[in-house]
Amino acid sequence: MVAFCYNNRLELKSGGLLAQVKTEITRSLKKSEELFEKATRLLVGGGQGHKRPGKVHGRYPIYAVRGEGVKFWDADGNEYIDYLCAFGPMLLGYGYPAVDEAVKARIDEGMIFNIHHPSELELAEKLCELIPSCEMVSYFTGGSGATTGAVKIARAFTGREKVIRCGYHGWHDWCDSGERGIPRCVKELTIGVPYNDIDALREVLEANRDQIAVFMLEAFQGDGPTGTYLADVKELCAKHGVILCFDEVKTGFRFAMGGFQQYCGITPDLSCFGKALGNGYDISLVCGKREIMETVNDVWIAATFHGQLLGVTAALATIREMERIDGISTIWRQGKRLMDGLEEIMRSHGVNAWMIGQPPMPRLKFGEGLDNLRDEFYASTADRGIYFDPGHCWFISPMHTDEIIERTLQASDEAIGEALKRV
Numbered sequence: 353m354v355a356f357c358y359n360n361r362l363e364l365k366s367g368g369l370l371a372q373v374k375t376e377i378t379r380s381l382k383k384s385e386e387l388f389e390k391a392t393r394l395l396v397g398g399g400q401g402h403k404r405p406g407k408v409h410g411r412y413p414i415y416a417v418r419g420e421g422v423k424f425w426d427a428d429g430n431e432y433i434d435y436l437c438a439f440g441p442m443l444l445g446y447g448y449p450a451v452d453e454a455v456k457a458r459i460d461e462g463m464i465f466n467i468h469h470p471s472e473l474e475l476a477e478k479l480c481e482l483i484p485s486c487e488m489v490s491y492f493t494g495g496s497g498a499t500t501g502a503v504k505i506a507r508a509f510t511g512r513e514k515v516i517r518c519g520y521h522g523w524h525d526w527c528d529s530g531e532r533g534i535p536r537c538v539k540e541l542t543i544g545v546p547y548n549d550i551d552a553l554r555e556v557l558e559a560n561r562d563q564i565a566v567f568m569l570e571a572f573q574g575d576g577p578t579g580t581y582l583a584d585v586k587e588l589c590a591k592h593g594v595i596l597c598f599d600e601v602k603t604g605f606r607f608a609m610g611g612f613q614q615y616c617g618i619t620p621d622l623s624c625f626g627k628a629l630g631n632g633y634d635i636s637l638v639c640g641k642r643e644i645m646e647t648v649n650d651v652w653i654a655a656t657f658h659g660q661l662l663g664v665t666a667a668l669a670t671i672r673e674m675e676r677i678d679g680i681s682t683i684w685r686q687g688k689r690l691m692d693g694l695e696e697i698m699r700s701h702g703v704n705a706w707m708i709g710q711p712p713m714p715r716l717k718f719g720e721g722l723d724n725l726r727d728e729f730y731a732s733t734a735d736r737g738i739y740f741d742p743g744h745c746w747f748i749s750p751m752h753t754d755e756i757i758e759r760t761l762q763a764s765d766e767a768i769g770e771a772l773k774r775v
Protein backbone atom coordinates (compact mmCIF):
# COMPACT_ATOMS: atom_id res chain seq x y z
CA MET A 353 0.00 0.00 0.00
CA VAL A 354 1.44 3.37 -0.97
CA ALA A 355 1.58 5.88 1.84
CA PHE A 356 0.17 8.89 0.02
CA CYS A 357 -2.80 9.46 -2.17
CA TYR A 358 -2.12 11.91 -4.95
CA ASN A 359 -4.90 13.93 -6.34
CA ASN A 360 -4.60 17.51 -7.28
CA ARG A 361 -4.87 18.43 -3.65
CA LEU A 362 -2.42 16.68 -1.37
CA GLU A 363 -2.25 16.45 2.34
CA LEU A 364 1.25 15.74 3.54
CA LYS A 365 1.41 13.50 6.57
CA SER A 366 4.71 12.10 7.60
CA GLY A 367 4.50 10.84 11.15
CA GLY A 368 5.58 14.19 12.50
CA LEU A 369 8.53 14.54 10.16
CA LEU A 370 6.91 17.19 8.04
CA ALA A 371 4.59 19.92 9.19
CA GLN A 372 1.05 19.14 8.13
CA VAL A 373 0.46 21.50 5.28
CA LYS A 374 -1.79 21.65 2.29
CA THR A 375 -0.24 22.38 -1.04
CA GLU A 376 -1.36 22.50 -4.60
CA ILE A 377 0.31 19.74 -6.57
CA THR A 378 -0.31 19.79 -10.28
CA ARG A 379 1.39 16.44 -10.65
CA SER A 380 -0.68 13.31 -10.11
CA LEU A 381 0.96 9.95 -9.35
CA LYS A 382 -2.32 8.05 -9.33
CA LYS A 383 -1.51 5.67 -12.18
CA SER A 384 1.90 4.87 -10.69
CA GLU A 385 0.22 4.02 -7.43
CA GLU A 386 -2.44 1.85 -9.05
CA LEU A 387 0.23 -0.10 -10.90
CA PHE A 388 2.26 -0.55 -7.74
CA GLU A 389 -0.81 -1.72 -5.87
CA LYS A 390 -1.21 -4.46 -8.50
CA ALA A 391 2.51 -5.21 -8.45
CA THR A 392 2.50 -5.99 -4.74
CA ARG A 393 0.26 -8.97 -5.59
CA LEU A 394 2.27 -10.13 -8.63
CA LEU A 395 5.92 -9.29 -8.07
CA VAL A 396 7.92 -10.14 -4.99
CA GLY A 397 8.26 -6.98 -2.92
CA GLY A 398 6.36 -5.11 -5.64
CA GLY A 399 9.38 -5.35 -7.96
CA GLN A 400 13.16 -4.95 -7.92
CA GLY A 401 14.45 -3.95 -4.48
CA HIS A 402 16.31 -0.84 -5.58
CA LYS A 403 13.28 0.46 -7.52
CA ARG A 404 10.77 0.15 -4.70
CA PRO A 405 8.97 3.34 -3.74
CA GLY A 406 10.02 5.13 -0.62
CA LYS A 407 12.07 8.04 -1.82
CA VAL A 408 10.82 11.04 0.17
CA HIS A 409 7.55 9.80 1.64
CA GLY A 410 6.19 8.48 -1.62
CA ARG A 411 6.37 11.71 -3.58
CA TYR A 412 8.42 10.13 -6.37
CA PRO A 413 6.94 8.29 -9.36
CA ILE A 414 7.02 4.48 -9.29
CA TYR A 415 6.44 3.62 -12.96
CA ALA A 416 8.17 5.05 -16.02
CA VAL A 417 6.77 4.47 -19.49
CA ARG A 418 9.08 6.32 -21.89
CA GLY A 419 12.47 7.97 -22.06
CA GLU A 420 14.25 10.27 -24.46
CA GLY A 421 17.71 11.72 -23.94
CA VAL A 422 17.97 12.48 -20.23
CA LYS A 423 14.24 12.84 -19.78
CA PHE A 424 11.65 10.25 -18.88
CA TRP A 425 7.90 10.24 -18.47
CA ASP A 426 6.08 8.44 -15.68
CA ALA A 427 2.90 6.42 -16.01
CA ASP A 428 0.84 9.54 -15.25
CA GLY A 429 2.45 11.48 -18.09
CA ASN A 430 4.71 13.65 -15.90
CA GLU A 431 8.06 14.61 -17.42
CA TYR A 432 11.34 14.43 -15.47
CA ILE A 433 14.92 15.43 -16.14
CA ASP A 434 16.83 12.38 -14.99
CA TYR A 435 19.94 12.53 -12.80
CA LEU A 436 19.91 8.86 -11.83
CA CYS A 437 19.97 7.56 -15.41
CA ALA A 438 18.59 4.11 -14.52
CA PHE A 439 21.19 3.83 -11.69
CA GLY A 440 23.98 4.53 -14.17
CA PRO A 441 23.60 2.64 -17.45
CA MET A 442 22.09 5.46 -19.52
CA LEU A 443 25.38 7.18 -20.27
CA LEU A 444 24.22 8.71 -23.55
CA GLY A 445 20.56 8.85 -22.58
CA TYR A 446 17.42 6.98 -23.56
CA GLY A 447 16.94 6.06 -27.20
CA TYR A 448 20.36 7.31 -28.32
CA PRO A 449 20.06 6.82 -32.10
CA ALA A 450 23.58 5.60 -32.97
CA VAL A 451 23.49 2.93 -30.24
CA ASP A 452 19.93 1.78 -30.82
CA GLU A 453 20.35 1.64 -34.61
CA ALA A 454 23.47 -0.52 -34.24
CA VAL A 455 21.53 -2.81 -31.90
CA LYS A 456 18.54 -3.00 -34.26
CA ALA A 457 20.86 -3.97 -37.12
CA ARG A 458 22.36 -6.67 -34.90
CA ILE A 459 18.86 -7.99 -34.07
CA ASP A 460 18.18 -8.30 -37.80
CA GLU A 461 21.34 -10.37 -38.27
CA GLY A 462 21.11 -12.51 -35.14
CA MET A 463 21.88 -11.52 -31.57
CA ILE A 464 23.36 -14.71 -30.21
CA PHE A 465 24.90 -17.79 -31.83
CA ASN A 466 26.26 -21.24 -30.94
CA ILE A 467 29.74 -19.95 -31.57
CA HIS A 468 31.72 -16.73 -31.24
CA HIS A 469 31.17 -13.56 -33.25
CA PRO A 470 34.03 -11.29 -34.44
CA SER A 471 32.54 -8.23 -32.66
CA GLU A 472 33.58 -9.77 -29.30
CA LEU A 473 37.18 -9.39 -30.47
CA GLU A 474 36.66 -5.92 -31.83
CA LEU A 475 35.36 -4.78 -28.45
CA ALA A 476 38.16 -6.51 -26.53
CA GLU A 477 40.74 -4.83 -28.77
CA LYS A 478 39.17 -1.43 -28.11
CA LEU A 479 39.03 -2.03 -24.35
CA CYS A 480 42.72 -2.99 -24.29
CA GLU A 481 43.45 0.28 -26.06
CA LEU A 482 41.41 2.36 -23.58
CA ILE A 483 41.73 0.81 -20.11
CA PRO A 484 45.18 0.89 -18.45
CA SER A 485 44.76 -2.47 -16.62
CA CYS A 486 43.28 -4.27 -19.63
CA GLU A 487 45.39 -6.92 -21.35
CA MET A 488 42.61 -9.54 -21.64
CA VAL A 489 38.84 -9.47 -21.26
CA SER A 490 36.13 -11.82 -20.03
CA TYR A 491 32.48 -10.86 -20.66
CA PHE A 492 29.66 -11.22 -18.11
CA THR A 493 26.13 -9.95 -17.55
CA GLY A 494 25.30 -7.48 -14.78
CA GLY A 495 27.80 -5.81 -12.49
CA SER A 496 27.37 -8.50 -9.82
CA GLY A 497 28.28 -11.13 -12.41
CA ALA A 498 31.52 -9.32 -13.19
CA THR A 499 32.60 -8.73 -9.59
CA THR A 500 31.80 -12.34 -8.71
CA GLY A 501 33.77 -13.46 -11.77
CA ALA A 502 36.76 -11.39 -10.67
CA VAL A 503 36.65 -12.97 -7.21
CA LYS A 504 36.59 -16.45 -8.74
CA ILE A 505 39.53 -15.60 -11.01
CA ALA A 506 41.50 -14.17 -8.09
CA ARG A 507 40.80 -17.18 -5.88
CA ALA A 508 41.85 -19.58 -8.61
CA PHE A 509 44.99 -17.60 -9.42
CA THR A 510 46.21 -17.16 -5.85
CA GLY A 511 44.89 -20.43 -4.38
CA ARG A 512 43.52 -18.35 -1.49
CA GLU A 513 39.91 -18.07 -0.34
CA LYS A 514 39.39 -14.84 1.60
CA VAL A 515 38.33 -11.53 0.09
CA ILE A 516 38.58 -7.97 1.34
CA ARG A 517 35.92 -5.63 0.08
CA CYS A 518 35.33 -1.89 0.19
CA GLY A 519 32.21 -0.47 -1.46
CA TYR A 520 29.08 -1.93 -3.00
CA HIS A 521 29.76 -4.85 -5.33
CA GLY A 522 26.33 -6.37 -5.94
CA TRP A 523 23.90 -8.90 -4.55
CA HIS A 524 25.86 -12.18 -4.77
CA ASP A 525 26.64 -14.17 -1.63
CA TRP A 526 30.29 -13.18 -1.26
CA CYS A 527 29.51 -9.45 -1.04
CA ASP A 528 25.95 -9.17 0.24
CA SER A 529 26.16 -7.56 3.67
CA GLY A 530 22.65 -8.75 4.59
CA GLU A 531 22.07 -11.49 7.13
CA ARG A 532 19.53 -13.77 5.50
CA GLY A 533 20.00 -16.29 2.71
CA ILE A 534 23.79 -16.43 2.88
CA PRO A 535 25.65 -19.40 4.38
CA ARG A 536 27.76 -18.34 7.35
CA CYS A 537 30.81 -20.09 5.92
CA VAL A 538 30.56 -17.90 2.80
CA LYS A 539 30.13 -14.70 4.81
CA GLU A 540 33.15 -15.53 6.92
CA LEU A 541 35.37 -15.44 3.86
CA THR A 542 34.69 -11.77 3.14
CA ILE A 543 36.08 -8.97 5.28
CA GLY A 544 34.91 -5.38 4.85
CA VAL A 545 37.23 -2.41 5.39
CA PRO A 546 36.38 1.31 5.51
CA TYR A 547 37.27 3.56 2.59
CA ASN A 548 40.34 5.79 2.77
CA ASP A 549 41.60 3.91 5.82
CA ILE A 550 44.97 2.40 4.94
CA ASP A 551 45.63 1.29 8.53
CA ALA A 552 42.44 -0.78 8.58
CA LEU A 553 43.51 -2.51 5.38
CA ARG A 554 47.02 -3.11 6.71
CA GLU A 555 45.60 -4.63 9.88
CA VAL A 556 43.35 -7.05 7.99
CA LEU A 557 46.18 -8.05 5.65
CA GLU A 558 48.52 -8.69 8.59
CA ALA A 559 45.89 -10.69 10.49
CA ASN A 560 45.13 -12.85 7.42
CA ARG A 561 48.60 -13.41 5.97
CA ASP A 562 48.64 -15.64 2.86
CA GLN A 563 44.85 -16.02 3.00
CA ILE A 564 43.55 -13.04 1.04
CA ALA A 565 42.99 -13.56 -2.69
CA VAL A 566 41.74 -10.13 -3.69
CA PHE A 567 40.99 -6.64 -2.46
CA MET A 568 37.82 -5.56 -4.29
CA LEU A 569 37.69 -1.79 -4.11
CA GLU A 570 35.37 0.90 -5.35
CA ALA A 571 38.27 3.29 -5.84
CA PHE A 572 36.02 6.35 -6.01
CA GLN A 573 33.52 6.77 -3.19
CA GLY A 574 32.01 9.91 -1.69
CA ASP A 575 34.53 12.70 -2.33
CA GLY A 576 37.13 10.26 -3.65
CA PRO A 577 40.47 8.99 -2.37
CA THR A 578 42.47 11.15 -0.01
CA GLY A 579 46.25 11.68 -0.08
CA THR A 580 48.21 8.68 -1.26
CA TYR A 581 45.49 6.16 -0.32
CA LEU A 582 45.28 4.41 -3.68
CA ALA A 583 49.04 4.26 -4.20
CA ASP A 584 49.42 2.86 -0.67
CA VAL A 585 46.69 0.30 -1.31
CA LYS A 586 48.49 -0.87 -4.43
CA GLU A 587 51.80 -1.17 -2.60
CA LEU A 588 50.27 -3.06 0.33
CA CYS A 589 48.42 -5.51 -1.94
CA ALA A 590 51.62 -6.19 -3.91
CA LYS A 591 53.55 -6.76 -0.67
CA HIS A 592 50.98 -9.35 0.49
CA GLY A 593 50.56 -11.06 -2.88
CA VAL A 594 46.93 -9.89 -2.98
CA ILE A 595 45.25 -9.07 -6.28
CA LEU A 596 43.95 -5.52 -6.41
CA CYS A 597 40.67 -5.25 -8.30
CA PHE A 598 38.99 -1.91 -8.98
CA ASP A 599 35.23 -2.21 -9.14
CA GLU A 600 34.53 0.34 -11.86
CA VAL A 601 30.93 -0.71 -12.43
CA LYS A 602 29.78 2.83 -11.55
CA THR A 603 32.84 4.87 -12.53
CA GLY A 604 33.68 3.20 -15.84
CA PHE A 605 33.35 5.39 -18.96
CA ARG A 606 32.47 8.44 -16.81
CA PHE A 607 35.67 9.82 -15.26
CA ALA A 608 37.65 8.92 -18.36
CA MET A 609 37.23 6.45 -21.21
CA GLY A 610 39.80 4.31 -19.41
CA GLY A 611 37.83 4.49 -16.16
CA PHE A 612 38.65 6.00 -12.80
CA GLN A 613 42.01 4.17 -12.94
CA GLN A 614 43.05 6.28 -15.92
CA TYR A 615 41.85 9.45 -14.21
CA CYS A 616 43.69 8.74 -10.94
CA GLY A 617 46.78 7.15 -12.52
CA ILE A 618 46.73 3.97 -10.42
CA THR A 619 46.52 0.74 -12.41
CA PRO A 620 45.02 -2.26 -10.59
CA ASP A 621 45.62 -5.93 -11.44
CA LEU A 622 41.98 -6.56 -12.38
CA SER A 623 38.99 -4.33 -13.07
CA CYS A 624 35.24 -4.76 -13.39
CA PHE A 625 33.06 -2.67 -15.69
CA GLY A 626 29.31 -2.67 -16.38
CA LYS A 627 26.48 -0.12 -16.26
CA ALA A 628 27.47 2.73 -18.64
CA LEU A 629 29.39 0.45 -20.99
CA GLY A 630 26.32 -0.66 -22.98
CA ASN A 631 24.13 2.45 -22.64
CA GLY A 632 21.35 0.36 -21.13
CA TYR A 633 22.06 -2.97 -22.87
CA ASP A 634 23.30 -5.64 -20.52
CA ILE A 635 27.02 -6.20 -20.68
CA SER A 636 29.70 -6.30 -18.02
CA LEU A 637 33.26 -7.50 -17.98
CA VAL A 638 36.37 -8.31 -16.05
CA CYS A 639 39.67 -7.27 -17.53
CA GLY A 640 43.22 -7.26 -16.29
CA LYS A 641 46.75 -8.54 -16.46
CA ARG A 642 47.25 -11.37 -18.91
CA GLU A 643 48.92 -13.74 -16.42
CA ILE A 644 45.92 -13.45 -14.07
CA MET A 645 43.18 -13.39 -16.71
CA GLU A 646 44.53 -16.56 -18.32
CA THR A 647 43.28 -18.38 -15.23
CA VAL A 648 39.88 -18.29 -16.95
CA ASN A 649 41.24 -20.91 -19.38
CA ASP A 650 40.87 -23.62 -16.77
CA VAL A 651 38.27 -22.20 -14.37
CA TRP A 652 34.63 -22.63 -15.33
CA ILE A 653 33.39 -19.16 -16.20
CA ALA A 654 30.77 -19.51 -18.92
CA ALA A 655 27.10 -18.68 -19.25
CA THR A 656 24.52 -18.68 -22.02
CA PHE A 657 24.30 -14.90 -22.17
CA HIS A 658 27.93 -13.93 -21.52
CA GLY A 659 29.00 -11.88 -24.51
CA GLN A 660 25.52 -11.92 -26.07
CA LEU A 661 25.80 -9.63 -29.02
CA LEU A 662 23.32 -6.88 -28.16
CA GLY A 663 25.52 -5.85 -25.25
CA VAL A 664 28.73 -6.16 -27.27
CA THR A 665 27.24 -4.19 -30.17
CA ALA A 666 25.86 -1.52 -27.84
CA ALA A 667 29.22 -1.21 -26.08
CA LEU A 668 31.07 -0.72 -29.35
CA ALA A 669 28.58 1.93 -30.47
CA THR A 670 28.60 3.65 -27.07
CA ILE A 671 32.40 3.88 -27.00
CA ARG A 672 32.48 5.10 -30.60
CA GLU A 673 29.93 7.83 -29.84
CA MET A 674 31.57 8.88 -26.57
CA GLU A 675 34.82 9.34 -28.48
CA ARG A 676 33.15 11.12 -31.39
CA ILE A 677 31.38 13.71 -29.23
CA ASP A 678 34.11 13.87 -26.58
CA GLY A 679 31.48 12.84 -24.05
CA ILE A 680 33.90 12.79 -21.11
CA SER A 681 34.75 16.51 -21.40
CA THR A 682 31.05 17.34 -21.59
CA ILE A 683 30.26 15.22 -18.53
CA TRP A 684 32.92 17.05 -16.50
CA ARG A 685 31.84 20.47 -17.74
CA GLN A 686 28.11 19.97 -17.19
CA GLY A 687 28.59 18.19 -13.88
CA LYS A 688 30.64 21.13 -12.66
CA ARG A 689 27.97 23.61 -13.79
CA LEU A 690 25.37 21.67 -11.83
CA MET A 691 27.56 21.39 -8.72
CA ASP A 692 28.54 25.07 -8.74
CA GLY A 693 24.98 26.16 -9.43
CA LEU A 694 23.42 24.08 -6.66
CA GLU A 695 26.02 25.19 -4.13
CA GLU A 696 25.35 28.80 -5.04
CA ILE A 697 21.59 28.29 -4.69
CA MET A 698 21.98 26.71 -1.24
CA ARG A 699 24.31 29.51 -0.18
CA SER A 700 21.96 32.21 -1.41
CA HIS A 701 19.11 30.66 0.63
CA GLY A 702 21.35 30.32 3.70
CA VAL A 703 20.98 26.53 3.69
CA ASN A 704 23.73 24.35 5.11
CA ALA A 705 23.98 21.99 2.14
CA TRP A 706 26.92 21.32 -0.16
CA MET A 707 27.95 19.13 -3.08
CA ILE A 708 30.09 16.05 -2.64
CA GLY A 709 31.65 13.78 -5.23
CA GLN A 710 33.06 14.88 -8.55
CA PRO A 711 31.29 16.29 -11.63
CA PRO A 712 30.67 12.86 -13.26
CA MET A 713 29.06 11.51 -10.04
CA PRO A 714 27.96 14.34 -7.73
CA ARG A 715 25.37 14.47 -4.98
CA LEU A 716 23.97 17.05 -2.59
CA LYS A 717 24.48 16.70 1.13
CA PHE A 718 22.38 18.50 3.74
CA GLY A 719 23.86 19.31 7.12
CA GLU A 720 22.81 17.65 10.35
CA GLY A 721 19.28 18.29 11.55
CA LEU A 722 18.04 19.23 8.07
CA ASP A 723 16.29 15.97 7.19
CA ASN A 724 12.86 17.58 6.89
CA LEU A 725 14.20 20.35 4.68
CA ARG A 726 16.09 17.80 2.59
CA ASP A 727 12.94 15.72 2.03
CA GLU A 728 10.88 18.77 1.19
CA PHE A 729 13.52 19.97 -1.26
CA TYR A 730 13.59 16.65 -3.13
CA ALA A 731 9.79 16.38 -3.16
CA SER A 732 9.59 19.92 -4.53
CA THR A 733 12.19 19.28 -7.22
CA ALA A 734 10.27 16.15 -8.26
CA ASP A 735 7.09 18.28 -8.40
CA ARG A 736 8.99 20.53 -10.81
CA GLY A 737 10.11 17.65 -13.02
CA ILE A 738 13.64 17.10 -11.70
CA TYR A 739 14.53 13.55 -10.71
CA PHE A 740 17.43 13.73 -8.25
CA ASP A 741 17.96 10.65 -6.14
CA PRO A 742 18.03 11.67 -2.46
CA GLY A 743 20.09 8.66 -1.37
CA HIS A 744 22.33 7.69 -4.27
CA CYS A 745 25.04 9.45 -6.22
CA TRP A 746 23.76 11.14 -9.37
CA PHE A 747 25.07 10.47 -12.86
CA ILE A 748 25.86 13.15 -15.41
CA SER A 749 25.41 12.44 -19.09
CA PRO A 750 26.77 14.39 -22.05
CA MET A 751 23.08 14.87 -22.87
CA HIS A 752 22.62 17.12 -19.82
CA THR A 753 22.81 20.18 -22.05
CA ASP A 754 23.17 23.81 -20.97
CA GLU A 755 19.43 24.27 -21.30
CA ILE A 756 18.71 21.22 -19.15
CA ILE A 757 21.15 22.26 -16.43
CA GLU A 758 19.68 25.76 -16.49
CA ARG A 759 16.16 24.40 -16.06
CA THR A 760 17.36 22.17 -13.25
CA LEU A 761 18.97 25.07 -11.39
CA GLN A 762 15.91 27.26 -11.79
CA ALA A 763 13.65 24.49 -10.48
CA SER A 764 16.07 23.80 -7.60
CA ASP A 765 16.06 27.47 -6.64
CA GLU A 766 12.27 27.50 -6.51
CA ALA A 767 12.17 24.14 -4.73
CA ILE A 768 14.46 25.12 -1.88
CA GLY A 769 12.55 28.39 -1.48
CA GLU A 770 9.29 26.47 -1.18
CA ALA A 771 10.84 23.84 1.09
CA LEU A 772 12.05 26.54 3.47
CA LYS A 773 8.54 27.93 3.71
CA ARG A 774 7.12 24.51 4.53
CA VAL A 775 9.40 23.23 7.25
Ligand SMILES: Cc1ncc(COP(=O)(O)O)c(C=O)c1O
Pocket residue numbers: 439494495496497499519520521522523570599600601602626627
Ligand atom coordinates in the same frame (compact mmCIF):
# COMPACT_ATOMS: atom_id res chain seq x y z
C1 LIG B 1 30.25 -0.40 -7.85
C2 LIG B 1 29.23 -1.44 -8.16
N1 LIG B 1 29.62 -2.71 -8.32
C3 LIG B 1 28.75 -3.69 -8.62
C4 LIG B 1 27.40 -3.43 -8.75
C5 LIG B 1 26.44 -4.52 -9.07
O1 LIG B 1 25.94 -4.35 -10.37
P1 LIG B 1 24.53 -4.96 -10.79
O2 LIG B 1 23.50 -4.28 -9.97
O3 LIG B 1 24.45 -4.62 -12.25
O4 LIG B 1 24.59 -6.43 -10.54
C6 LIG B 1 26.94 -2.11 -8.60
C7 LIG B 1 25.52 -1.79 -8.75
O5 LIG B 1 25.05 -0.73 -8.41
C8 LIG B 1 27.88 -1.09 -8.29
O6 LIG B 1 27.50 0.18 -8.12
